[in-house]
Amino acid sequence: MKTAAPTALQRLMRLSLIAQITIGLILGIALALFAPGATQSVALLGDLFIAALKAVAPVLVFVLVAAAIANHKHGQPTHMRPVLMLYLLGTLAAALVAVLASFIWPTTLVLNAPQVGGTPPGGILAVLKNLLLSAVSNPLRALIEANFIGILAWAIGLGVALRHASPTTQKMLNDLSDAVSSIVHTVIRFAPLGIFGLVAATLGDSGLDALLGYGRVLLVIVGCMLFVALVVNPxxxxxxxxxxxxxLIFTCLRDSALTAFFTRSSAANIPINLALCRRMGLHEDTYAISIPLGATINMAGAAITITVMTLAAAHTLGIQVDLATALLLSVVASFAAAGVSGVAGGSLLLIPMATALFGISPDVAMQVVAIGFVISVVQDSAETALNSSTDVIFTAAACAAETGEPLNLDRS
Known part of the structure; x- marks a missing residue:
């Protein structure tokens, strides 16, 4: 008896997730090009996908970290120290690349942009203060607001407290972790539809024409990010x-950077990165902590944005920047980037703190921030893609170097 030939939908469902996402990407571009009026009708698909990721990420991180620490065997390494070292060095290297590029290709801005809302932090101490206060935030509030520093702090505390709990309690925590991970897997299966909606809505946005006026500074920013992604990180x-x-680089760019580019949120991409780490066979005790932590402090893209925009403002105002000050800026940008929230546009409000190094007035600095929001449709997407994919790259590199175990980079 002959079996029925598979339908087009069945053949599509048999493809790998990455192949399905690629198809969604192509269809989204085609819709924006040939039927731009219909793009907003599918934007809901992208909004639902991002909302689902943001909703599940805090619960996933809390349960996964608590379970990993509670079941951690004494003497088993976690490899967190080399990961943190890579986070620090990677962010600083990105800022230095941005300084060098800004000296080679100096850019200027037309400072007549409208004012934007928001209150920038007063300095590095304010950023560090906010991080410390976030760590001791109410746990329920931390979960509701997706405050991953607070979530990590409470999850680590709960995990340590449960290290000596009964085996039944620890097994229940593991079962809960598996259940939440299963929900995340279901959400990720809808990534092709989500990417389709996000791509169509983004490309159908009429605001893209405004990017032409700031093409040079945008090219410097994106060029620096590409250089870091393809040269520095390797x-x-x-x-x-x-x-x-x-x-490893191309696996992470394909499986992590692609979704991060369109979600424009490191926090929303945490479930994607955790699933990728699990697929590559990394130690859960390491990636359960390093991935959500990286979404908060590993911000190479943010360091680039802050540095390039600050030096562009200095060049516009005719301020001479010497090498020592530029190096100081790269350090300030690196520490400031570590305080960026993992949401769209999180790095822009830190620009005034960096411009203060050159005596630039807050009014002018907020105009630079406004320009940042104009170009953010590309800048913030590229920034998030670099930040999020680098979390997995550095975690995988540190784990593989410490254990000597090969990485599973299978495309399936």
Whole structure:
């Protein structure tokens, strides 16, 4: 008896998730090009996908971290120290790349942009204060507001407290972790539809024409991010693994950066990154902490944005920037970037803190922030893609270097 030939939908469902996302990407571009009036009608698909990721991410991180620590065997390494070192060095290197690019290709801005709302922090101490206060936030409030520093702090505390709990309690925590992970897996299966809606809505936005007026500064920012993604990060991976870094780099760009580019939120991409780490066979004790932590403090893209926009403002006002001050700016931008919230546009309100190094008035600085929001449709997407994919790259490189175990980079 002959079996029925599979339908087009069945053949589509048999494809890998990445292949399905690619199809969604292509269809979204086609819709924006040939039927731009219909893009807003599918935007709901993208909004629902981002909302689902943001909703499940805090619960996933809390349960996963608590379960990982509660079941951690004494003496088993977590490899967090090399991951944190890579986070620090990677962010600083990105800021230095931005300084160098801004000196080679100096850019200026037309400072007549409208004012924007928001209150920038008063300095590095204010950023650090906010981070410390976030760590001791009420746990329910931290979950509701997706405050991942607070979520991590409470999850670690609960996990440590449950280290000596009964095996039944620890098994229940593991079962809860598996259940939440299953929900996340279901949400991620809708990524092709979500990407389709996000791409169509983004490309159908009439505000894209406004980017032409700031094309040069946008090219410098995106160029720096591409250089970090394709040159600097591979150098760090090669330093740790002493092998060809690009299979890992391209896997993370394909599986993490692609979704982050359109969600424009490191926090929303946490479930995607956790699933990728699990697929690559990394130690859960490491990635359960390093991925949500990286979404908060590993911000190479943010360091680039802050540095380039600040130096562009200085060049516009005719302020001479010497090498020592530029190096100080890169350090300030790196620490400031660590305080960026994992949401769209999070790095822009830190620009006034950096421009204060050059005596630029707050009014002018907020005009620079406004320009940042104009170009954010591309800048923030590229920034988030770099930030989020780097979390997985550095976690994987540190784990593989410490354990010597091969990474599973299978495309399936």
């Amino acid at each position: 150098l760090f991976v090669f330093w740790k693994l002493r092998s060809n870094p690009y299979p």
